[in-house]
Amino acid sequence: MVTRKSRREIDKMRIAGRIVAEVLALVESELKAGITTGHLDRLAERHIRSAGAVPSFKGYGHKSNPFPASLCISIDDEVVHGIPGDRVIRDGQIVSIDAGAIHDGWHGDGARTFVVGQPPAKVADLIDTTRLAMMAGIAAAVPGAWLADISGAIEDAAAPGGYGIVRQFVGHGIGTEMHQEPQVTNYRTGVRGMKLVPGICLAIEPMLTLGNHEVEVKPDGWTVVTKDGSLAAHFEHTIAITDNGPEILTTIA
Numbered sequence: 471m472v473t474r475k476s477r478r479e480i481d482k483m484r485i486a487g488r489i490v491a492e493v494l495a496l497v498e499s500e501l502k503a504g505i506t507t508g509h510l511d512r513l514a515e516r517h518i519r520s521a522g523a524v525p526s527f528k529g530y531g532h533k534s535n536p537f538p539a540s541l542c543i544s545i546d547d548e549v550v551h552g553i554p555g556d557r558v559i560r561d562g563q564i565v566s567i568d569a570g571a572i573h574d575g576w577h578g579d580g581a582r583t584f585v586v587g588q589p590p591a592k593v594a595d596l597i598d599t600t601r602l603a604m605m606a607g608i609a610a611a612v613p614g615a616w617l618a619d620i621s622g623a624i625e626d627a628a629a630p631g632g633y634g635i636v637r638q639f640v641g642h643g644i645g646t647e648m649h650q651e652p653q654v655t656n657y658r659t660g661v662r663g664m665k666l667v668p669g670i671c672l673a674i675e676p677m678l679t680l681g682n683h684e685v686e687v688k689p690d691g692w693t694v695v696t697k698d699g700s701l702a703a704h705f706e707h708t709i710a711i712t713d714n715g716p717e718i719l720t721t722i723a
């Protein structure tokens with residue numbers, strides 16, 4: 471079931487969203503060659519908790535293998551759900567960072583791909599296109615449109631560059647749970663889906679690759695990598711659909 475949030479509830483999600491945006495800005499300011507992914511994770515967790523929130527990813531998943539960290543940090547061919555630890559970030563890598571926070575019971579979820587150093591043009595284009603595809607999906611999230619309009623806008627932004635559009639992981643509704651209905655695919659499925667109305671909150675999160683769309687999960691049970699070893703980028707915002715159109719909640723504004 472898709473829940474519609476009240477204005478008061480969206481106000482609460484805005485707080486969670488701002489904390490997520492602050493974490494991503496903090497991580498961006500600290501990101502450089504030579505530091506470990508675990509260092510970034512500790513900074514993020516400290517910030518989330520000091521803001522009176524809880525990291526949503528830590529302990530997420532099945533109890534036999536809960537996610538052990540506050541950030542997902544996915545490097546190069548890792549698409550999403552990379553586990554921070556002792557790994558040292560090197561010059562030239564692309565680093566996708568996904569952050570989630572729960573404040574007063576409400577979730578925010580956001581991600582960005584950063585580059586360490588100067589990327590080759592085709593890598594910069596991949597990252598730019600992924601961000602623009604996310605923004606195109608957000609722009610399509612207006613009252614009266616259909617869920618499939620978001621998916622189509624993302625696909626149309628990604629397709630001309632020939633990028634792989636990851637299909638196995640998709641965007642989602644969000645609110646008192648990190649993952650709620652509906653699923654937001656990053657490609658057309660042929661199904662129109664629900665009509666978009668004010669109060670629907672979504673995490674819109676395209677994942678694009680320089681190769682094809684196929685991914686697999688590494689033996690750690692979490693890290694998702696491209697099957698062909700190609701580089702991948704990931705951007706995500708939590709948004710609310712309002713009477714005035716889409717509002718990005720994972721922002722510091």
Ligand code: MG
Nearest residue numbers: 579673675706
């Ligand atoms: Mg998400």
